[in-house]
Amino acid sequence: MDYKNYIKKLNNEFSAVNQAPVFKNKHEKYVSGYRVPSGCAVFGIINEDGQLFDGRMVIDGIAMMHDRSNGLGGGFAAYGIYPQYKNEYAFHVFYDDSIARKEAEIFLHKAFKILYADEIPTQKVKSISSPPIIARYFLRPKNISIELEGFESKNDLNDEIINRAEEEFVASFVSNFNADPGGSYIISSGKNMGIFKGVGYPEDIGEFYKLDDYSAYIWTSHGRFPTNSTGWWGGAHPFGFLNWSVVHNGEISSYGTNKRFVSGFGYKCSFSTDTEVLAYLFDLLVRKHGISLYLINYILAAPFWDDIEILPEDIKEFLKALRIIYGRALVNGPFSIVVGNNNFMYALNDRIKLRPLVAAKKGPLTFVSSEESAIRKVCTNPDAIWNPKGGEPVMVFIKGKEPAVKSGIKIKKENFIESVSSLNSSFAGALE
Amino acid sequence: MGIKQNNKLVDKNFNSTDMSIMPKIKFLEKKCIINADNVDYKTLNYAIRSILKEIDNSQNSDFPSKINKIELDNVLGQRYIGDGIQTRISISIKGTPGNDLAAFMDGPEIEIFGNVQDGTGNTMNSGKIIVHGSAGDILGYSMRGGEIYVKENVGYRSGIHMKSYLEKFPVIVVGGKAGHFLGEYMAGGIIIILGLCNSINPIKSFYLFDDDEVVGNYVGTGMHGGKIFVRGEISNHKLGKEIVKSEINEEDEIIIQKYLDNYYKYFGISNKEDIRLKDFTKLSPFSRRPYGKLYAY
Numbered sequence: 001m002d003y004k005n006y007i008k009k010l011n012n013e014f015s016a017v018n019q020a021p022v023f024k025n026k027h028e029k030y031v032s033g034y035r036v037p038s039g040c041a042v043f044g045i046i047n048e049d050g051q052l053f054d055g056r057m058v059i060d061g062i063a064m065m066h067d068r069s070n071g072l073g074g075g076f077a078a079y080g081i082y083p084q085y086k087n088e089y090a091f092h093v094f095y096d097d098s099i100a101r102k103e104a105e106i107f108l109h110k111a112f113k114i115l116y117a118d119e120i121p122t123q124k125v126k127s128i129s130s131p132p133i134i135a136r137y138f139l140r141p142k143n144i145s146i147e148l149e150g151f152e153s154k155n156d157l158n159d160e161i162i163n164r165a166e167e168e169f170v171a172s173f174v175s176n177f178n179a180d181p182g183g184s185y186i187i188s189s190g191k192n193m194g195i196f197k198g199v200g201y202p203e204d205i206g207e208f209y210k211l212d213d214y215s216a217y218i219w220t221s222h223g224r225f226p227t228n229s230t231g232w233w234g235g236a237h238p239f240g241f242l243n244w245s246v247v248h249n250g251e252i253s254s255y256g257t258n259k260r261f262v263s264g265f266g267y268k269c270s271f272s273t274d275t276e277v278l279a280y281l282f283d284l285l286v287r288k289h290g291i292s293l294y295l296i297n298y299i300l301a302a303p304f305w306d307d308i309e310i311l312p313e314d315i316k317e318f319l320k321a322l323r324i325i326y327g328r329a330l331v332n333g334p335f336s337i338v339v340g341n342n343n344f345m346y347a348l349n350d351r352i353k354l355r356p357l358v359a360a361k362k363g364p365l366t367f368v369s370s371e372e373s374a375i376r377k378v379c380t381n382p383d384a385i386w387n388p389k390g391g392e393p394v395m396v397f398i399k400g401k402e403p404a405v406k407s408g409i410k411i412k413k414e415n416f417i418e419s420v421s422s423l424n425s426s427f428a429g430a431l432e
Numbered sequence: 433m434g435i436k437q438n439n440k441l442v443d444k445n446f447n448s449t450d451m452s453i454m455p456k457i458k459f460l461e462k463k464c465i466i467n468a469d470n471v472d473y474k475t476l477n478y479a480i481r482s483i484l485k486e487i488d489n490s491q492n493s494d495f496p497s498k499i500n501k502i503e504l505d506n507v508l509g510q511r512y513i514g515d516g517i518q519t520r521i522s523i524s525i526k527g528t529p530g531n532d533l534a535a536f537m538d539g540p541e542i543e544i545f546g547n548v549q550d551g552t553g554n555t556m557n558s559g560k561i562i563v564h565g566s567a568g569d570i571l572g573y574s575m576r577g578g579e580i581y582v583k584e585n586v587g588y589r590s591g592i593h594m595k596s597y598l599e600k601f602p603v604i605v606v607g608g609k610a611g612h613f614l615g616e617y618m619a620g621g622i623i624i625i626l627g628l629c630n631s632i633n634p635i636k637s638f639y640l641f642d643d644d645e646v647v648g649n650y651v652g653t654g655m656h657g658g659k660i661f662v663r664g665e666i667s668n669h670k671l672g673k674e675i676v677k678s679e680i681n682e683e684d685e686i687i688i689q690k691y692l693d694n695y696y697k698y699f700g701i702s703n704k705e706d707i708r709l710k711d712f713t714k715l716s717p718f719s720r721r722p723y724g725k726l727y728a729y
Contacts, residue, residue: 007457010482042650064509067473220445294638307641307649310669315640352587352612356550361634372549372568373509373528384632385547387568387587389648390612 039355040237040249041065041202041223043376044338046345049364050398052080055211057378058219061367063203064374065223071127071223072231075197075203077188077238077245077340078216086192088115088138088185089170092240094233095133096183103383104177104184111173112139125208128200132233136194141166167287171242173268179268185234190243193342197222197236205236217398220340229273238340239271241279242287245340248275249370253333261328281329282339293346293395295405299326301343301351301391338368343401346393353390360385366396386416441718463501473530475511480504484519485691509549514542531568535677536563537578550587553580557601562698566608566631575602575621579691583699584608585631588648589616594658605691607699612648615715616672619657624691626707645670652715656722660715663707671715674722676685680714688712 022066043062047053058076074269083092083168089112108114116138122131134275144165174189188195193216196209202223222237229235252274259269261278265288267280278300285291285299298319308319323330334354347368349357349373360375360382362368367375372385388394397403447727455476456467464483468476480502487499504513507527514523515532522541528549534542535554549563551573558577569587570578577600585608592613594602602621608629615623627646646664653672659681671677680688688709696704 006459006486010452010457013482024644067511154448222608297639303641306669311640319640353569358568359529359633359635366635371530372547373530376528377508384634386631386633387566387585388633388637389639389641390588391641393637394635395637396635 001087003055015418017250023338033342033423038079038264039068039370040225040295041374042221042247042249042336042347042357042368043339043370044218044220044247044340044345044347046218046366046396046398047364048396048399050080050217051364052215052217053219054213054215055206055219058221059203059206059211061224061369061374061378062206062221063201065369065371066201068370069201069223069225071201071204071372072199072226073197073236074202074222075195075224075238075241075247076202076206076209076211076219076221076234077193077195077247078211079193079218079340079342080216081194081214082138085138087114089189089191089195090142091137091139091186092120092188092194092196092207093135093137093360094185094187094191098133101133101135103182107177108137108139111142111169112137113142114139121210121213122208124212125200125204127204128198128208131198131208141169141372144169171283173264174241174246175268178270185271187234190240190245193240193245193340193344195238195245197238198233199231199236218340218345220245220247222249227251234271235273237275239273239276240280241276241283242343244279244282246275246278246282246337248278248335248337250276250335250337250350251333251402252331252335254331257328258331278337278339280333281331282341284291285326285329293344293393296346297348297393298322299329299389300331301359302347303351324394336370344395344397346395347388348393349388349390351391357394358385358389359388359394366394368394378414390410402427443562446465457483457617459499462498462504464499465503465505468508468510468527469506471510472562472643475512476504476507477512477515480513480523481517484517484521487521488519495556507546514540515600516673528728534559535615537561556580558600564699569611570602572602575604576600577602579603579694581605581695581698582607585610587611589613591615591618591621591623593617594621594623596658603691605695607695609645610647612655613650614647615652615655615658615660616650617654617656618652618660618717619655621658622687622691623658623660624688625660625662626692626695628706651675653715654722655715655717656720659684661712662715664709664713666713666715674719675715676718678714678716680712681708684712684714 001282010065045058114137118136120134120136133368144380174186177186198205202221219236237247242385255274255277262280262284269276285296299322302323335350336355336357358369358372361384362379362382369375451471451485455471458465466479492656502523504525507525507529509530509678511530512532513529515536516536517540518538525544528546532551532554533548534556537559538557539559541560543562545564548567549565550568551570552567553561553572553575555574556578561580562576563582567582567586569589571586571590572594574593576595586606588611590610591604604623604707606625609627610625625646646662649670651671652660652675655674
C-alpha cells in the first residue's frame with residue numbers, strides 16, 4: 001500500500017483550506033472570520049517572589065484560548081512595569097482625537113504635576129484598525145487638602161494618611177473625568193501598573209502594545225466575546241480603577257443593583273459594560289471599607305442561606321449580617337474573574353460555578369485560566385493543577401505583603417473570626 | 433461541523449493558532465499517528481475525519497483497511513476531537529484535548545493520557561471514553577449511551593441530564609471526587625463515584641465550605657431517573673430535594689462490581705481490597721415525574 005500518495009493528497013486539501021478567501025465584513029473595521037459561539041477567556045500569572053518576567057508567557061497563554069474570543073476585545077494588566085516612577089500615578093488615557101486630548105490635558109495640568117508624558121509605543125498589527133490616541137502620564141496630585149479635624153498639627157499627618165487622601169482625590173478625579181462625555185477615557189490609573197487593551201484578539205493586542213518590552217510580576221489578560229454591549233476600545237477588559245484591574249468572563253445579572261449601590265458612594269459607571277462595576281466594588285469594599293480580602297468572596301459570591309444555616313452559630317450570625325449589609329454588592333449571574341492589585345492576584349467564580357476556572361502552581365508561579373490547556377501551554381509540568389470551587393477564591397499574595405490578619409493563624413475558623421473582629425473594628429470606626 | 437462551509441471563512445489574521453501548520457501524519461501497519469503539535473483544531477479534525485472517511489470507504493479504494501487505531505500526539509487545547517464520529521475505531525490522545533471532546537460521538541473508543549476539559553462526552557450516543565486523569569465541568573452532559581471512566585476527579589455538573597432508553601444506557605465511573613450538582617436533572621443511566629483520590633489545592637483560601645466528602649452539594653437536583661452510587665457517607669443537606677438515600681441491594685452489587693472491574697482493568701489498579709461493596713450508598717429519585725402535578729390544578 002502506498003501511503004505517501006494519500007498523505008500528499010491530504011496535504012493538498014489542507015493547502016486548499018489555507019488558500020480560501022479571508023472573510024471580511026463590509027466595514028472592515030471588525031474583521032473576523034466566522035464566529036464560534038463561545039465565552040470570554042481569562043488568564044493570569046503571578047510570581048509570588050515579586051520577580052519580573054516579560055509578557056510573552058501571558059500572550060502565549062491567552063492566545064491558546066483564541067477561539068473563546070471573537071476579535072472584539074483583548075487586553076492585559078501588568079504590575080511592576082514602571083519601577084522608575086513607582087510612586088507616581090501612571091495614567092493610560094484613550095483620546096478619540098487631538099481636540100479631546102487638548103481639552104483633557106488642561107484638566108490634568110490643573111490637578112496634577114506631570115512628571116513625564118508620552119504616547120504608549122505601539123506597532124502596526126494587520127488585524128488592529130483605527131486605534132485611538134493612547135497617551136501615558138506619570139502624575140503627582142497637586143494641592144491635596146486634608147481636613148485637619150482631629151489632628152493637632154500637620155506633623156500628625158503620616159504618609160499613610162496622605163496616601164489615602166491622594167487615593168481618594170485620584171479616585172474622584174478619574175470617576176468624574178470618565179463620566180464626562182468628552183471623547184477621552186482614563187483606562188488605567190494605578191501606581192507602578194498599567195492596562196493595555198483594545199479591539200482585536202488578545203495576542204494581536206499584545207503585539208500591538210509590544211508587551212515583550214515590559215516586565216511585571218503579575219500579568220492578567222482577557223479575550224473578549226461581547227454579548228450585551230458593543231466592542232469598543234474603552235469597553236475591552238481589563239477595567240482599571242486606581243491599582244485595581246478586573247478581567248471577567250460571564251455577565252453580571254445584578255448590574256443595575258450593583259451600579260446603584262456603588263453610585264451611592266460616588267462611583268460613576270461610564271464604560272457601558274458590566275465588568276467595570278466589579279472594579280468599583282473591590283475598591284469600595286477593600287480600600288474604603290477596609291474589609292479583609294478573606295471575606296470578599298462571602299459578599300460578592302455570597303453563600304446561599306441554606307448553606308449558611310448549617311454553620312456554627314457565631315459564623316452563621318456574621319455571614320447573615322454580611323449578606324444583609326452588603327446585599328446590594330452581591331454579584332449575581334455567571335462569572336469568573338481575575339482581579340489584580342499591586343500586592344496580590346485574586347480569582348473568583350460565581351457561587352455555582354457557571355463559568356470555567358482552573359488554577360495551577362509551579363514553584364513561585366501561580367496561574368489561573370479559563371482552560372487547562374492554556375496553562376499547560378506555558379507550564380508543561382505544573383506542581384499542582386485544580387478546579388477551584390464556585391465562590392472559593394484563589395488568592396496569591398506577593399511574599400511579605402500578606403494582609404496582617406493572616407499572621408499566626410493555624411485553623412481556618414480562627415482565621416475567620418480574626419477577620420471578623422478586624423472588620424468589626426473598622427465598622428466601629430466608621431460608626432463613631 | 434460542516435467542514436466545507438468552514439473552508440471559505442478562514443481568518444488568517446491571528447498568529448498563534450496558525451491554520452497553515454499541517455499535522456504530521458504517519459501510517460504504520462495497523463495504526464495512524466498524527467502529531468497535533470500547534471495544529472489548529474479545524475485542521476486537526478479535518479485530518480481525522482478524512483482518514484476515517486477513507487477507512488469507511490476502504491472496500492472501494494486502495495486505502496489500507498487494516499488501520500483500526502488513530503494516535504494523536506502533543507494535543508493541546510484542540511476542541512471537538514472525535515465529535516459525531518460513527519466509525520468503530522480506537523483513538524488515543526496524548527496531551528490535554530480541548531472542550532467538547534467526543535460530543536455526539538457514536539461508537540469509537542477514546543483513551544486520553546492526561547486531563548480533559550469541559551463538556552467531554554456531550555450528548556454522546558455510544559462508545560467509550562477512558563480518562564487517565566481528571567475531567568472538567570459538565571462531563572457526560574445529556575449523555576444518551578456509552579461509558580465514561582475517569583481515573584481521578586470530575587468538576588461541576590457531571591452527568592447532568594443523562595438519560596436512558598431500552599438498550600441505550602449511559603454509565604459514568606469516577607475514581608476520585610465529584611463537584612456540585614452531580615447528576616442534576618438526571619433521567620437515566622448510572623453514575624458511580626469511588627472517592628479514591630483528593631483534589632490538591634496548595635493555596636490556602638480558608639474557604640468555609642471546604643469538606644472531605646466525596647460529592648458536592650445539590651446532588652441529583654431535579655433527578656427523575658437512573659441511579660447514583662457513592663462510596664462513603666453523604667450528609668443529608670447535600671442531597672437534592674428529589675432524591676432518596678438507600679442501601680444497595682444484590683442487583684446493585686452486581687452492577688457496581690461489573691463497572692468496578694472495568695475501572696481496575698482500564699487503569700491497571702491491582703489492590704482491589706480497598707473498596708467494599710457494602711460501603712456504597714444508593715441515590716435514586718422519589719418519583720419518575722417529580723413535577724407531574726405542578727401545573728395540574
